[in-house]
Amino acid sequence: MKKIKIDPSPNAYRLLNPGAVTLISVGDGKADNLFSVTWNMPLRREPSIVAMLSCKGNFSYTFIVTTGVFAINISSTKIAGAVLGCGRTTGSKVPDKFARFKLTRQVSEKIKAPLVEEAVGNLECRVSQIIDLGASSLILANILSATVAEEHYKDGGWCYDNGLELLHHLGGNSFAASTHEIVVKIPEE
């Protein structure tokens, strides 16, 4: 999939806007890991800041805290099985989730964690704040760099013309697919 680089702000946050499930990649240059996260959202456009929730008990949580970086990889329906698998397995037992779920490491520009080549969009992030919520933490991070599939990006946002289907988690093994774009007008009075 041919990727293009886009500016981290003001529009990179739009890759997260439709609410697709993501694969979070972490790594310190020696080891890496992947886990699935639906609970994320943009927080600011410029400079671009995102938030995501992570349980402190997650195998990857230590990577995030110690390296201060992670990447958000945005999922289409083509990698639905891998997304489910990465969410149901732990890096403590599956040390190479890229190999286990047939995903390819894409070289990052600014962080040590690898990106997921098969994801339709990738956001390299640096942690700016960790908000303690007990068993979990809300992790705030700046977007440092962003890449997106060229065929699925137009006019500063997702383009569904070329068969894009973003993957949205419903719960359990169930997901939904977003399949087309709607351009909306404000109703007249």
Place this chain on the structure above:
Amino acid sequence: MKKIKIDPSPNAYRLLNPGAVTLISVGDGKADNLFSVTWNMPLRREPSIVAMLSCKGNFSYTFIVTTGVFAINISSTKIAGAVLGCGRTTGSKVPDKFARFKLTRQVSEKIKAPLVEEAVGNLECRVSQIIDLGASSLILANILSATVAEEHYKDGGWCYDNGLELLHHLGGNSFAASTHEIVVKIPEE
């Protein structure tokens, strides 16, 4: 649209999982307002907690702080125009957005803010924590009560069998529609 009541936990958070844009309703029993929010997410299943971002300058922000409650109304493509309109107008100039955008007030069970009848799901929420982020605040809230369109809910989550199309914001006037469900298996080794 016939709505059914569902338990606030453990599954009500699933109404937010696919990332549809929401209409936030606020009110104090005398006045009310609506605004559109894409930047929200679940934070916990049991007890169910959600997070959303609100600019402090929003007309509705004062309602949220003073009443301590609001409702999250989940949008289908049928109300796309109203969602865009509620996001592009301010309650300081449009005092009755329900009337302006042809939406109907649905009586709440536990809060003073009205719900949006035309939304496919409604979560009544009580603020539990406000995290100051400068010009905006991250508002954490417990789900007190939840209703959902009966024809679009099955087995504890969204059901796309009956023509459900959730509305996802891409940016500007552009939205995407999620149109069908996919049941996924973990790939074999």
